[in-house]
Each structure stands twice: as C-alpha cells, then as structure tokens.
Amino acid sequence: MKLHNKVIWLTGASSGIGYALCEALLKKGNRVFASARNCTALNELQQLYPNLHVIPCDISDKNSLQKAAQQIHTFTNYLDVVIANAGTCEYLDVKNFDSELIRRVMDTNFMGSVYTIETALPFLYQAFKPYIVAVSSSVAYLPMPRAEAYGASKAALSHFMESLYSELKHLGFRMSIVSPGFVQTTLTDKNDFAMPLRIGAPEAAQHIIRGLEKERWDIHFPKTFTFFLKLIGLLPAAVRLAFTGRMSALHGE
Numbered sequence: 601m602k603l604h605n606k607v608i609w610l611t612g613a614s615s616g617i618g619y620a621l622c623e624a625l626l627k628k629g630n631r632v633f634a635s636a637r638n639c640t641a642l643n644e645l646q647q648l649y650p651n652l653h654v655i656p657c658d659i660s661d662k663n664s665l666q667k668a669a670q671q672i673h674t675f676t677n678y679l680d681v682v683i684a685n686a687g688t689c690e691y692l693d694v695k696n697f698d699s700e701l702i703r704r705v706m707d708t709n710f711m712g713s714v715y716t717i718e719t720a721l722p723f724l725y726q727a728f729k730p731y732i733v734a735v736s737s738s739v740a741y742l743p744m745p746r747a748e749a750y751g752a753s754k755a756a757l758s759h760f761m762e763s764l765y766s767e768l769k770h771l772g773f774r775m776s777i778v779s780p781g782f783v784q785t786t787l788t789d790k791n792d793f794a795m796p797l798r799i800g801a802p803e804a805a806q807h808i809i810r811g812l813e814k815e816r817w818d819i820h821f822p823k824t825f826t827f828f829l830k831l832i833g834l835l836p837a838a839v840r841l842a843f844t845g846r847m848s849a850l851h852g853e
C-alpha cells in the first residue's frame with residue numbers, strides 16, 4: 601500500500617511518536633485527522649498543512665470519541681486508516697500497591713484503543729481496503745518489573761488486535777500491531793532507568809511508515825532490541841523469571 605492520498609485518523613498526535621508520524625504522513629500527501637486532548641502543537645502544525653484536521657478528544661471517554669466522530673463526519677464519510685497511537689505509562693511501586701493506577705493505564709491504553717477502533721469502524725467499512733493500526737509496545741513480549749500496569753495494558757491490546765484480525769481479515773481488512781522499543785518522547789523522558797538503543801521519534805515514525813507500506817502485521821523496532829526481547833520471551837518461565845528478577849533486584853539496589 602502506498603501511503604499517499606489516504607484519509608487517516610491518528611490519535612496521540614500532539615507529541616512524541618504520534619506528532620512525528622502525523623508530520624510524516626502529511627508530508628507524504630495524506631489527509632490526516634489528528635487527535636489528542638491538548639491540541640496546541642497540532643493547531644500550530646495546521647498552519648503549515650491544510651490537509652490536517654485537528655479533532656480534540658479524550659480516548660478514555662466514549663462521549664468524547666462520539667463527538668470526535670461527529671466532527672470527522674462533517675469532512676468525510678470514510679477512513680482508509682485508523683492509527684490508535686495515544687497512550688500513557690505509569691509504573692507500579694509494589695510496596696504501595698495501587699489498583700487505581702492500573703485502572704487508569706488500562707482505561708487509556710486498552711479501553712481507549714478499543715473505543716477508538718469502535719468509533720472508526722463505521723468509517724472504515726466505507727473504505728475500499730480499510731486498515732486498522734494499534735501502537736502496543738515491545739514490553740508485551742516480556743513481563744518486566746514495575747510494568748504490571750503498562751505491560752498488561754499493551755499485552756491485552758496486542759491480544760485483542762490479533763483476535764480481531766482473525767475475524768476482520770476475511771472481510772478485506774488490513775491490520776498492524778506496532779511494538780516499539782525505547783523511543784525518546786515525553787513518555788520515556790521521565791524514566792529513571794537505562795534505556796538501551798533508544799531512538800528518536802522521527803526515526804520511529806519512518807519505521808512505522810515502512811511497516812505499513814509493506815502491510816506488515818508485526819511492526820517492531822529497533823530490531824536488535826525487539827528480537828532480544830522476543831527471544832527471552834520464548835524461553836521457559838523459570839529462565840525468564842531469573843532474567844527479569846535480576847532486573848528487579850538491580851532496580852532495588
């Protein structure tokens with residue numbers, strides 16, 4: 601698929617990977633409906649790109665998404681591509697176990713992506729070859745210390761996407777799950793641990809675009825990092841736990 605002249609809805613477009621992807625998609629001549637809660641940066645970008653439509657919304661709130669759908673509908677009755685990219689990250693401190701933190705992260709990363717896809721589906725059914733994309737994380741390959749909430753939300757999203765694909769594939773849908781390693785954004789800038797092979801957001805956007813143009817189901821990068829996690833994830837639980845347990849002990853030191 602050539603990513604040119606496509607009608608695309610992208611969430612989480614106000615910063616980081618989403619912002620870089622939004623700009624790259626616009627440069628390639630697509631019409632982009634870009635969403636986030638704080639749309640200041642997108643309104644500025646809109647001055648440069650008339651093909652950008654800014655659609656503010658909170659993906660964890662179904663009413664907000666319904667309003668977003670109404671706004672999109674004033675411009676188009678179809679979407680070629682939806683990219684559920686918006687997400688958040690909070691790490692659990694097991695000594696102060698907080699189920700509310702887990703609910704917040706699940707509400708945005710899992711239910712927010714589910715609501716986004718639900719909102720996009722009526723538009724996608726009107727497209728010739730619709731494409732659903734969700735941004736998960738390589739953490740879904742291996743349960744890591746402190747990532748109980750974030751990892752579970754992304755593992756749930758990856759599972760949901762694969763199950764959905766098993767049904768929608770026969771209806772002509774294309775789907776991709778994006779699983780980045782570390783990318784430099786506001787989300788990772790607050791991390792207090794080493795982030796091996798961290799890449800920039802514009803580079804991440806190029807990886808995603810290449811993966812989408814090849815219609816790859818599994819888009820992951822940087823490969824040295826993601827293949828390593830995939831490999832450890834395939835090992836028996838006792839070996840995996842020895843590895844991640846060591847990481848947890850190091851963090852506690």
Ligand SMILES: NC(=O)c1ccc[n+]([C@@H]2O[C@H](COP(=O)([O-])OP(=O)(O)OC[C@H]3O[C@@H](n4cnc5c(N)ncnc54)[C@H](OP(=O)(O)O)[C@@H]3O)[C@@H](O)[C@H]2O)c1
Pocket residue numbers: 611612613614615616617618635636637638639657658659660685686687688689708712735736737738779780781782783784785786787788
């Ligand atoms: N950076 C990494 O290393 C990395 C690695 C793996 C996966 N990811 C995933 O990549 C995606 C993008 O993350 P990023 O690193 O680019 O982080 P980021 O710079 O913090 O961007 C997150 C985006 O999501 C939006 N967002 C968050 N909560 C939202 C909500 N409730 N409703 C609507 N929009 C919301 C934010 O905009 P507003 O705050 O304005 O709403 C922002 O545009 C996320 O799904 C993240 O989990 C990132």
